[in-house]
Amino acid sequence: MAGTIATRYTADRLWTPQGWTSDALLEVDDGGMLAGVGAGEGERLGRWVLPGMPNLHSHAFQRAMAGLAERKGKSDDSFWTWRETMYAFAATIGPDELQAIAAQLYVEMLKAGYTQVCEFHYLHHQPDGTPYAQPEAMSLALIEAAREAGIALTLLPVLYMSGGFDGRPLAPRQRRFGHDVPSYLRLLESLRAHESDKLRVGIALHSLRAVPEDALRQILANDASKDCPIHIHIAEQIGEVQDCLATRGARPVEWLFDHAPVDARWTLVHATHLSDAETAQIARSGAVAGLCPTTEANLGDGLFPLADYIDAKGTLGVGSDSHISVSPVEELRWLEYGQRLSTRHRNIAACHQGDSVGETLWRAALHGGATASGLPIGELRANARADLLVLDDRAPLLAARDERSVIDSFLFAGNASLVRDVMVGGEWVVRGFVHRDEERIAARYRSVMERLAQH
Numbered sequence: 192m193a194g195t196i197a198t199r200y201t202a203d204r205l206w207t208p209q210g211w212t213s214d215a216l217l218e219v220d221d222g223g224m225l226a227g228v229g230a231g232e233g234e235r236l237g238r239w240v241l242p243g244m245p246n247l248h249s250h251a252f253q254r255a256m257a258g259l260a261e262r263k264g265k266s267d268d269s270f271w272t273w274r275e276t277m278y279a280f281a282a283t284i285g286p287d288e289l290q291a292i293a294a295q296l297y298v299e300m301l302k303a304g305y306t307q308v309c310e311f312h313y314l315h316h317q318p319d320g321t322p323y324a325q326p327e328a329m330s331l332a333l334i335e336a337a338r339e340a341g342i343a344l345t346l347l348p349v350l351y352m353s354g355g356f357d358g359r360p361l362a363p364r365q366r367r368f369g370h371d372v373p374s375y376l377r378l379l380e381s382l383r384a385h386e387s388d389k390l391r392v393g394i395a396l397h398s399l400r401a402v403p404e405d406a407l408r409q410i411l412a413n414d415a416s417k418d419c420p421i422h423i424h425i426a427e428q429i430g431e432v433q434d435c436l437a438t439r440g441a442r443p444v445e446w447l448f449d450h451a452p453v454d455a456r457w458t459l460v461h462a463t464h465l466s467d468a469e470t471a472q473i474a475r476s477g478a479v480a481g482l483c484p485t486t487e488a489n490l491g492d493g494l495f496p497l498a499d500y501i502d503a504k505g506t507l508g509v510g511s512d513s514h515i516s517v518s519p520v521e522e523l524r525w526l527e528y529g530q531r532l533s534t535r536h537r538n539i540a541a542c543h544q545g546d547s548v549g550e551t552l553w554r555a556a557l558h559g560g561a562t563a564s565g566l567p568i569g570e571l572r573a574n575a576r577a578d579l580l581v582l583d584d585r586a587p588l589l590a591a592r593d594e595r596s597v598i599d600s601f602l603f604a605g606n607a608s609l610v611r612d613v614m615v616g617g618e619w620v621v622r623g624f625v626h627r628d629e630e631r632i633a634a635r636y637r638s639v640m641e642r643l644a645q646h
């Protein structure tokens with residue numbers, strides 16, 4: 192139900208799925224939703240106004256270890272050696288630390304242009320695996336961090352049950368991630384009580400190696416999984432594809448489609464190593480390919496088959512995942528650059544002559560990110576949440592840019608962020624490049640990091 196109109200804004204240029212419109216009036220109601228978009232006069236926002244970008248994949252705690260795994264080890268460094276560093280770091284973090292780290296990360300996300308984050312959250316219990324007195328304490332720390340920062344959250348508590356495709360139990364350092372199906376469903380139910388316009392609760396299955404077939408079936412049969420986003424890590428690593436073939440006789444994406452009704456509720460995170468048939472199958476299903484190019488580059492995962500997937504009209508979005516970088520601009524730029532480097536061609540994401548690569552990618556990631564978030568976002572239209580970015584029209588880089596070139600300049604040419612103001616659900620959280628509570632949140636983050644460094 193639409194609320195009362197609280198504020199009217201006018202955008203000199205407003206970015207819509209069809210392209211730029213001039214002098215667009217945005218009517219925001221007192222619930223933070225857009226009541227209407229049309230013509231008329233309101234408070235002037237600035238020259239270039241875009242929808243905020245959803246970040247479809249985040250492990251917030253990993254922001255605090257970004258840069259700590261870039262020194263050559265004894266053996267051949269890979270995703271699996273990085274994971275050891277990550278496990279050791281994860282063991283030092285409790286609810287207070289998680290809230291401090293996540294709030295700082297979310298401030299950085301907002302300033303970079305993300306207005307929604309899907310938090311793929313598996314750090315559930317105490318480091319030895321014992322549940323906290325309040326079993327959902329770590330999830331509540333994330334909810335509180337998002338509230339403090341003013342970012343909207345799709346919280347995806349993760350079901351993590353086994354340490355490999357063979358169903359082996361969790362290793363000691365994985366125990367704090369673990370649930371059985373009944374305790375997982377209880378967690379889900381208790382978190383759903385907190386849902387609001389800015390908080391959606393969905394389901395995450397860590398990966399096929401961490402969720403046995405029987406558990407997958409139980410989750411999908413349960414009413415709790417109906418009509419909510421379902422995210423899963425899949426086919427990120429060649430080793431994972433080989434293990435799946437050896438134990439289950441099929442490639443991961445192939446196996447998932449044979450055992451689950453994969454559709455637009457699903458986000459397949461990474462989906463890096465795909466056969467042609469799997470690429471076409473994901474595209475046809477309406478599921479979102481959750482791409483995290485800067486993390487995938489940092490971990491040496493490989494390249495997603497972008498051109499084939501876009502040709503097949505697949506849905507995609509981006510996430511900052513391990514937070515080695517926190518910027519939708521950088522994710523989309525590297526999504527395109529990876530393809531250019533491997534194919535030795537330019538302008539890969541655009542399909543037709545004259546299409547803009549930047550607009551194609553920004554539009555695709557808004558749509559896929561919104562689908563993955565399970566909320567009415569990603570477009571500035573009536574009945575969508577009022578999440579918007581105002582670019583810095585005084586930036587020299589944008590001087591003399593017009594409707595045809597501004598998004599490409601924003602995505603490909605910027606180094607400093609061009610995002611000047613950010614609104615989430617009708618509330619200004621960043622104005623003039625400054626977040627409303629950034630000093631306090633950064634000071635708390637620094638003191639938590641200094642304490643953790645003494646461990």
Ligand SMILES: [Zn+2]
Nearest residue numbers: 250311424512
């Ligand atoms: Zn991940």
